[in-house]
Amino acid sequence: MKIRALAWNTFASLVRNKLILLICAIFLCVILLMKSPLMAMRSTTASQAQTGTLVLGLVTAIMTMLTSFGSLLAAWSAADAVAGEIRSGTILAVMARPVRRWEFLLGKYLGVQMMMLIYVLAMFGMSYLLAWIGDTRIQTTPWVLIVYPMVRYAIYSALAILLVTVMHPVVAFVVVLLTSVAANMAGPGSHTFPEWLRKGLWAILPSTGLLSETNFLAITQATLKKVPWNDHLLILAYGLDYALVCFLLAVWSFRRRGLTRD
Amino acid sequence: MPAAIEFHDVTKVYQRAFSDDRIEALTGVSFEVAPGEVCGFLGPNGAGKTTSISILMGFLFPNSGTVRVLGAEPGDIAAKQQIGFLPENFAFYRYLTGPKLLQFHLALSGHKVPNPADLIARLMYQVKLYGYESLAISKYSRGMVQRLGIAQALLGDPQLLVLDEPTSGLDPAGRKEVLDLLVAMKQSGKTVLLCSHILPEVEQICDRVVILDRGKLVRAGRLDEMLETGGRVEIAVDTLSEETERVAVERGALIDRGTHGIRLFVDEARKRETIEFLWSQGCDVLRVNPVKGSLEEVFLNLVKNRGGAA
Numbered sequence: 001m002k003i004r005a006l007a008w009n010t011f012a013s014l015v016r017n018k019l020i021l022l023i024c025a026i027f028l029c030v031i032l033l034m035k036s037p038l039m040a041m042r043s044t045t046a047s048q049a050q051t052g053t054l055v056l057g058l059v060t061a062i063m064t065m066l067t068s069f070g071s072l073l074a075a076w077s078a079a080d081a082v083a084g085e086i087r088s089g090t091i092l093a094v095m096a097r098p099v100r101r102w103e104f105l106l107g108k109y110l111g112v113q114m115m116m117l118i119y120v121l122a123m124f125g126m127s128y129l130l131a132w133i134g135d136t137r138i139q140t141t142p143w144v145l146i147v148y149p150m151v152r153y154a155i156y157s158a159l160a161i162l163l164v165t166v167m168h169p170v171v172a173f174v175v176v177l178l179t180s181v182a183a184n185m186a187g188p189g190s191h192t193f194p195e196w197l198r199k200g201l202w203a204i205l206p207s208t209g210l211l212s213e214t215n216f217l218a219i220t221q222a223t224l225k226k227v228p229w230n231d232h233l234l235i236l237a238y239g240l241d242y243a244l245v246c247f248l249l250a251v252w253s254f255r256r257r258g259l260t261r262d
Numbered sequence: 263m264p265a266a267i268e269f270h271d272v273t274k275v276y277q278r279a280f281s282d283d284r285i286e287a288l289t290g291v292s293f294e295v296a297p298g299e300v301c302g303f304l305g306p307n308g309a310g311k312t313t314s315i316s317i318l319m320g321f322l323f324p325n326s327g328t329v330r331v332l333g334a335e336p337g338d339i340a341a342k343q344q345i346g347f348l349p350e351n352f353a354f355y356r357y358l359t360g361p362k363l364l365q366f367h368l369a370l371s372g373h374k375v376p377n378p379a380d381l382i383a384r385l386m387y388q389v390k391l392y393g394y395e396s397l398a399i400s401k402y403s404r405g406m407v408q409r410l411g412i413a414q415a416l417l418g419d420p421q422l423l424v425l426d427e428p429t430s431g432l433d434p435a436g437r438k439e440v441l442d443l444l445v446a447m448k449q450s451g452k453t454v455l456l457c458s459h460i461l462p463e464v465e466q467i468c469d470r471v472v473i474l475d476r477g478k479l480v481r482a483g484r485l486d487e488m489l490e491t492g493g494r495v496e497i498a499v500d501t502l503s504e505e506t507e508r509v510a511v512e513r514g515a516l517i518d519r520g521t522h523g524i525r526l527f528v529d530e531a532r533k534r535e536t537i538e539f540l541w542s543q544g545c546d547v548l549r550v551n552p553v554k555g556s557l558e559e560v561f562l563n564l565v566k567n568r569g570g571a572a
Contacts, residue, residue: 005369009355016357089353093414096319096347096424097370098339259321260312 002099006107010081011114020077027069031126034062035133055136059127066123067149071156074116075176076169078157081108083169091259102251109161109247116153120146144232151239155206156180158246165253179205206242264333266422266453267295267318272327274313274477286477287313288324293472293482295455297421300448302464302485302557303457305474306565311457312350314474315426318455319347332422343372346420350427350457352411356400360391360410363399364417373418385413390439404431412440423447426457441467465489465557473564480564488560493530494553497537498523499545506543510536527553 014020037058082105085091095104124145131138156176163172185192186201193201274288288310295301305311316322317329320337334341354363364382368375375381386392389409399407408431415423428444429437437460444467447454458464464471465485472482481488502510502524507517515536516527528536530552537547 002370002372005366009366012357013355089349089351090355092319092321092349093347093352093354093367093411094370095321096342096345096349097367098342098372099370100339256323258316258323260316 002097003103003107003110006094006099006104007110007114010108010111013084014077014081014111014115015118017077017080019080020073023073031062031066034058034065035130055131059130059138062130063123063127066126067152070116070119070123070149070153071180072173072177073119074112074153074157075160076173077115078109078112078160079164079169079172079176081112082161082164083172086259086261089261095259101254105161105247105251105254109157112157113150113154116157117150120149120153123149147236151236151243154243155239155246158243158250159206162246162250162253165250165257206239265294265330266297266299266332267293267301267455268328268330269293269314269318270328272314272317272324272329274310274317274322274324288317288474289477290327291474291477291479292327293479295453295470295472297453298448298451299469300444300454300456300467301470301472302468303455303472303474304459304461304464304561305480308476309474310477311474312426313477315424315455315457318424319345343418344421346415346417346423348411348415348423348425348428350430352407354399354407354410356398358399359396360386360399360402360413361395363410364414367414367417371418381417385416388416388443389413390436405433405436408432409436412443421452423452423454425454427459428456429458429460429463437463461556461558461561471557473561475565481560485557489554489557490552494527495530495533496549496551496553497526497528497533497540498548498550499526499540500524500548501545502526502540503543506540506545510539513539523548 037054085094085108091104095101124142127138127145159179160172160176163175167175182201183205186198186205188202190198192198270292272288272291273286276285276287277283291310291314303311303314313322317324318331318336320335320342329336331338332341332344355366358366361379361382364385365378368378368382383392383395386395389412391406391409391413394402394406399410402410408428412425412428415425423444425444429440432440441463444454444456448467448469456464456468468485470483471485471488473480500523502517502519510526511517513536514528514532518525518527526536526540533550537550540547
């Protein structure tokens with residue numbers, strides 16, 4: 001009951017957050033502008049195969065942008081959801097109630113996940129819309145396009161909550177951003193870092209490249225049957241485990257944190 | 263019966279990470295508030311009142327010393343169920359309405375109420391916010407926000423009320439209503455810790471006073487004992503001739519011909535002798551009262567003696 005109330009309240013606060021709304025609006029404008037080539041393609045006499053390839057490339061590019069933006073949105077929302085309560089002082093009246101600190105954090109975390117679910121569903125709708133405009137079909141299984149990004153956002157928001165318990169939200173956000181970049185650079189086959197460092201980073205940092213649903217978009221002609229369920233489960237379990245560890249560390253770090261603005 | 267609030271040798275130091283700067287907000291503070299008492303928590307700005315309240319509520323942790331609230335550690339869930347808290351500058355979710363905020367706090371309180379809407383409507387009525395049920399809190403005036411803060415503190419019929427500047431932002435009528443509410447709380451046996459700069463209000467309703475200055479306890483005790491000024495009485499008379507005044511002054515009386523009429527101040531030991539003398543001179547004695555200082559005088563003396571500013 002308490003956690004549900006906190007989660008709903010967090011969700012309601014986030015969807016009214018002017019900064020988040022502004023950034024989403026700007027991003028939506030960019031996406032809409034990117035649709036123009038698709039609209040143009042409909043009016044040309046390109047062959048079906050050519051159109052399909054172009055549409056797929058464009059859909060993948062837009063989806064990559066959307067998913068990357070979603071990661072940033074998840075990290076910022078989570079950091080701001082906790083830090084904003086402390087900054088505004090609303091946390092005092094909340095924590096004066098019989099609410100445990102982990103319940104507070106969990107409520108905040110779930111509120112962020114609720115918002116990200118809306119975002120993912122919108123992203124899911126957008127990918128099908130883009131394919132429809134391009135007069136082609138996405139042939140992957142829909143659940144992948146919902147579950148994979150949700151797990152990835154769960155990781156980034158948990159990491160942001162962990163960091164914001166010990167640092168300023170902007171710093172926490174930047175650290176999450178750098179972490180995700182470093183994790184991508186440390187993927188298998190990368191030569192950016194010496195091998196020993198790459199392996200270390202690969203093991204420690206959230207390897208969300210595995211959790212990218214664009215992998216499945218890019219291979220739309222292949223079917224999911226080629227990816228065994230075990231692999232899906234293993235990747236998702238890895239992601240959830242990473243998020244859980246980050247969240248538990250956040251709970252541990254938050255248990256003795258001062259809640260006043262000073 | 264254990265004390266409702268216990269501070270024992272509490273010290274709190276603020277220190278930034280990677281810095282040698284230290285601010286000792288509290289130094290060895292000890293005091294107790296018994297169940298059913300209304301305790302005024304006083305001190306000039308920066309005295310450590312808000313830090314103490316934050317420790318009491320479990321928002322901050324002391325560097326040393328022990329704190330108990332309703333017999334439990336600060337932050338204890340069972341104890342918090344019995345506490346109503348109004349922070350200084352009550353902050354709120356701007357997009358909510360008053361009833362929605364109370365509903366949110368009711369959900370957090372864990373109290374099972376058969377008809378929450380009725381309870382919330384009653385509280386809105388009690389703090390004179392009825393008629394504003396559909397107005398977003400962002401459109402509330404400062405006084406309305408404060409009233410809503412008081413309403414949320416009263417949710418769940420708490421045994422202990424911790425109120426930080428509850429009358430701040432309220433007009434005189436609003437202040438009186440809050441004071442009446444606190445008197446009603448006191449009569450129903452609730453414990454109240456009242457932090458306020460408005461000393462006449464504190465004097466009006468408090469049983470006990472705790473005064474802090476620059477992080478140290480300056481004085482704690484029962485208010486009536488604190489206001490005793492050492493066995494002097496005030497004798498009010500209708501008239502006082504020059505000759506009678508001269509003799510009274512020779513016998514050690516102080517005379518005041520102010521807005522409160524003619525008053526003589528004498529030692530308790532000379533009360534009877536002075537009254538008989540006044541009667542013999544044809545003066546009518548209107549009243550005889552023990553002299554008490556005001557809380558403001560006591561507070562200013564204590565703080566000034568320590569070189570602080572009120």
